[in-house]
Amino acid sequence: MNGRIDRSIDLGPYVAAPDDGMIICRCEEVTKGEIRRAVHDGMFTITEIRRYLRTGMGLCQGQTCARLVKQIVAKELDVSPDVLEDAVARAPFRPVPMRVLANEAEGRTR
Amino acid sequence: MQQSEVLIIGGGVIGCATAYYLSKRGLSVTVIEKKQIGEGGSSRNGGGVRQSGRDPRELPIAMYAVEHLWPSLSDELEMDVEYYKKGNLRLAKTDAHLKILQGLTDRATALGLDVRMIGADEVKAINPYLSDEVIGASWCPTDGHANPMLTTLAYYRKARRQGVRFITGESAQRIVKQKGRAVAVVTDYDTYYAERILVAAGFESNDLLASVGLFVPMNRILLEALVTEAQPKMFEQMLGTAEADFYGHQSTHGSFVFGGSSGIDAYTSDFDRPVTQGMTAPSICRGIMGYFPVLADAKIVRTWAGWIDECADHVPVISNVDEVPGLTVACAFTGHGFGISPAVGQILTSLMTNETPMVNIDALRYDRFKAKI
Numbered sequence A: 001m002n003g004r005i006d007r008s009i010d011l012g013p014y015v016a017a018p019d020d021g022m023i024i025c026r027c028e029e030v031t032k033g034e035i036r037r038a039v040h041d042g043m044f045t046i047t048e049i050r051r052y053l054r055t056g057m058g059l060c061q062g063q064t065c066a067r068l069v070k071q072i073v074a075k076e077l078d079v080s081p082d083v084l085e086d087a088v089a090r091a092p093f094r095p096v097p098m099r100v101l102a103n104e105a106e107g108r109t110r
Numbered sequence B: 001m002q003q004s005e006v007l008i009i010g011g012g013v014i015g016c017a018t019a020y021y022l023s024k025r026g027l028s029v030t031v032i033e034k035k036q037i038g039e040g041g042s043s044r045n046g047g048g049v050r051q052s053g054r055d056p057r058e059l060p061i062a063m064y065a066v067e068h069l070w071p072s073l074s075d076e077l078e079m080d081v082e083y084y085k086k087g088n089l090r091l092a093k094t095d096a097h098l099k100i101l102q103g104l105t106d107r108a109t110a111l112g113l114d115v116r117m118i119g120a121d122e123v124k125a126i127n128p129y130l131s132d133e134v135i136g137a138s139w140c141p142t143d144g145h146a147n148p149m150l151t152t153l154a155y156y157r158k159a160r161r162q163g164v165r166f167i168t169g170e171s172a173q174r175i176v177k178q179k180g181r182a183v184a185v186v187t188d189y190d191t192y193y194a195e196r197i198l199v200a201a202g203f204e205s206n207d208l209l210a211s212v213g214l215f216v217p218m219n220r221i222l223l224e225a226l227v228t229e230a231q232p233k234m235f236e237q238m239l240g241t242a243e244a245d246f247y248g249h250q251s252t253h254g255s256f257v258f259g260g261s262s263g264i265d266a267y268t269s270d271f272d273r274p275v276t277q278g279m280t281a282p283s284i285c286r287g288i289m290g291y292f293p294v295l296a297d298a299k300i301v302r303t304w305a306g307w308i309d310e311c312a313d314h315v316p317v318i319s320n321v322d323e324v325p326g327l328t329v330a331c332a333f334t335g336h337g338f339g340i341s342p343a344v345g346q347i348l349t350s351l352m353t354n355e356t357p358m359v360n361i362d363a364l365r366y367d368r369f370k371a372k373i
């Protein structure tokens, strides 16, 4: 659970950091600085960050970067990563071509 | 105890847009959202910004949004909401399909919308990637699509910058009346006083309205959507079919977002979260491949589900409540609340500041529902 969050709490100003240019989500090429800035723009949950920046929306579905994103967001909010709820995992587990997915029932192909 | 001029229940696109327009007028606004910003349909929808196919009672709102608000929304909110006004094709493969589309087209043109029937050649000229089985379409050149996740978050971001107080993870439980007037909302955390209260909580609006004896006849219905990996840029229109097998568009990102249903999913889902079902995405894929054989090898990356608040008469309730001064309701959008959301935000702002809305909404009152006999 993300719990109750007042979105007007003062996070202090956004201060640029030397490693802000580091790519965190490789599939969608999202940098650490973009994630940090998103928090200052009010995106306080992992799902909001994801919908705002596309972190974890690429081919690996966040299997590579989810933990890193969480750490960055938690640090910016000054909370423990444990209090941040993960984004919901979505089917299919791996990307599946449309013609294969369409073939789930016998006799129902095109 | 907390206090603001306006209190909004629900942090979906309707609640966030209204918070934005109210705060732009200088009002103090608090928004209470049970889960997170855009938790409901607002982040899960297909992004359609369509006028064609809309009911006469709702069409003027859609037309107002397309003409006056969507084109400048990215500038206004200082964020690209990925709006495309590149038209909507509703596709036909059979004479029966053409007949359905002709009916829709006749009804829409009678209401002043620019929509017309076009033949196979013109369809192909607009979208060369379609199957040769397509024999015609209805074409509304001013329809389009936008990114729902970004639109909702853009309204939220700008409203927050303008000083709106958003609280998430807090659930509104009942409306408090004093001398007949709605004066506050009790949550699981505190009591929030306000001069005006807006309930924009999707299908769950009834839970709150019940506390003042109101009820909007609507059902929670599950819809699904899916997204492909990024593809080379192919086309910019919004698409649908005569039989509503699927609808969708290609996003700025390059991925295709398609929505649809298996036809029976609405009757088989009873979870506390909207979850996808095994048979739905394959059914949508078969629908897409029937019109876009070129996409057969595109990989599906993600599928998701969302609930719509389907009204008994398929148009929303957007209304002040006469019996409970101070209370305003906006719900029952029936699966097409995203496209009209900028206009709805402005209409609600007018309603809550005692002005006449720029579009007549008398047909969308809360008390229009009558027993059949």
Ligand SMILES: Cc1cc2nc3c(=O)[nH]c(=O)nc-3n(C[C@H](O)[C@H](O)[C@H](O)COP(=O)(O)OP(=O)(O)OC[C@H]3O[C@@H](n4cnc5c(N)ncnc54)[C@H](O)[C@@H]3O)c2cc1C
Pocket (backbone or CB within 6 Å): B009, B010, B011, B012, B013, B014, B015, B032, B033, B034, B035, B036, B037, B038, B039, B040, B041, B042, B043, B044, B045, B046, B047, B048, B049, B050, B170, B171, B172, B173, B200, B201, B202, B203, B204, B205, B207, B208, B223, B224, B225, B259, B305, B306, B307, B308, B330, B331, B333, B334, B335, B336, B337, B338, B339, B340
């Ligand atoms: C799969 C799908 C596809 C769709 N496609 C389209 C489309 O192409 N075009 C289009 O125009 N529309 C589409 N829609 C419909 C559109 O998404 C909705 O009409 C629109 O998002 C409604 O916005 P809303 O703010 O009213 O509701 P929601 O986004 O559902 O927001 C309501 C919010 O209220 C919160 N809430 C509920 N109860 C409480 C409480 N007690 N206290 C505090 N908060 C509470 C919820 O958590 C939720 O965040 C689609 C919907 C779905 C599900």
